[in-house]
Amino acid sequence: MSKLFDEVRIGNFNLKNRIGMAPMTRSRALEDGTPSDLAVEYYGQRASVGLIISEGTQPSDDGQGYTNTPGIYTKAHIDGWKKITSKVHSEGGKLFIQLMHVGRVSHPDNTPHHRQAVAPSAIAPNVEIFTAEGMKEIPTPRELTEGEIKEVINEFRLAARSAIEAGADGVEIHGANGYLIQQFLSENANHRQDAYGGSIENRSRFAIEVAKAVVEEIGAERTGIRFSPQGTLNGIEEGETNIDMYRYLIAELDKLNLTYLHVMHFGNEPLVQEIRELWSQALLINRPGRPLEHLGVDVDNEVADVVTVGTWLISNPDLVERLKVGAPLNEPDRNTMYAGGAEGYIDYPSMKQ
Template structure:
């Protein structure tokens, strides 16, 4: 028996699109691409299976050779990448879905063995993250990165711009800048990773500059209403410490990004409720909120309270291609198999069971244009 209609299942305007519901598939690295960054053969089915969710945000996708950090992650900067993504996006669109490609530059979270050029990682400053990374040779310490020159920072902004254009050429509905989880954009925010003395370091305004320039360049290239950003204020993973000024940096950043009229901001919430409330006030476009580990009985709570316009989920969507159908029916969820998260075959990727044929989004009446 289906549960009563919830605001979760009502349409919402995000950028230039009307989404059929307010649920979002959070970006999740799956490490199943070819070594050159071309999406793997099973990726089209993986994403298409989940097209019933309001918006799919893809796994982190590097904008350049230097942007790659992990083994077998996708790129979106060569003709082969574009062709591979075009198959995926076409499959999602054929089932009525919407999909944004997340552009992720790993920065110092990189190992040369995982990249096509086998070069030292790049970062705001010469500071290692102090952790290891999986490679074909097993776990290895991440080497100390090389600091980007000021001109190289500007060229990296251009790399993001070109990758966004390639994403649109592949048919993507838009792109999400990965400004979270200790990767390059957030490395610029954190004094523990950024000791620069040029215009990209020092003051909070300078440390926010790279993110603002990337967002501005992409918005100019593909339209602000197809451009978005993900942030994780307060993240302390992998040596990131944004310091006492961290909340003020985000208040400044959100206010500046708001001027651009982006499609949405996607917050991975780390627990600072006053800052989250300020972000909600400062941001005038749709807000997507991801609370890691949110229990089933709290799904929809942030939407109901008015704190968010959409809610993002990762592992539950990974394990339940028919996530929306199960929520509507108040049905049990599949448990994700953590052993198959990264790399591998169809197992744990495209073989999670669905409730019934109702999970086939090609015949679902609630799917809009």
């Protein structure tokens, strides 16, 4: 795994190694979406990775899906994130805030305004979501008008501006995991008959327009984007037909010179190789479930510039140091993944401890 610990240049940033922290919802923000002071310690503890990509952060009230997730659209949010970015930078790290609009993957009980969720089409995902009263079926969302789509694109723009104001090194646009952008991409979630539905070009339009808006606001050198081709999370069913759409979409986004593309990989090796050929900038790959001993394969084979790690970074804040010396790892506690306080969040011991 020697190349994992090499420096790498991503856009305008020099990363101290090729290990990234994948975005992971932890549901520990304050009720108004302001990151808690515990998050300052949480991210600071993990600043030895080359790049931290934050948990999904909503750009608006409509963008929230889960309880106690952070926002980046009010002054309080910005002030809360400033503490985090300052801590990460003081530890020598880099941090991109992930902008996540969940679309239909929400429940009125979980949002500040308690309104019906919005989506490309009024199609429920047929999955349940956690609420303060336990698991509930996600209701059918309301279809966005074309005018409202433009407003959502502007929410991404303003959230990106707020992230930079908060001291973030950049933002990652969340186009994966069955949330709003992937809902537009997927035929089973998008039945629109206008400029944002139907053809490959139309279903890709929203993702491209969001990326362009963010680039116009903060620059391509501060903008990344994440996709999960053929992923089935949150009721998405893309199938083989969407491979052509990703070929088109990635080629179009490549023209914007984004800092990086982050792919959540679900096993289609030929598609990953095609993406590598289509994409001119840095490529980040996340392979859920990959054994740690194989973590460096994509970097060693020059498929990826950076590999991102999820759960193991929850339980091992000093994961980079442990990997370097082959030290044993802390096992993650699945019962404290979401919500709660310090337990299972900032109390995992380092090797020194």
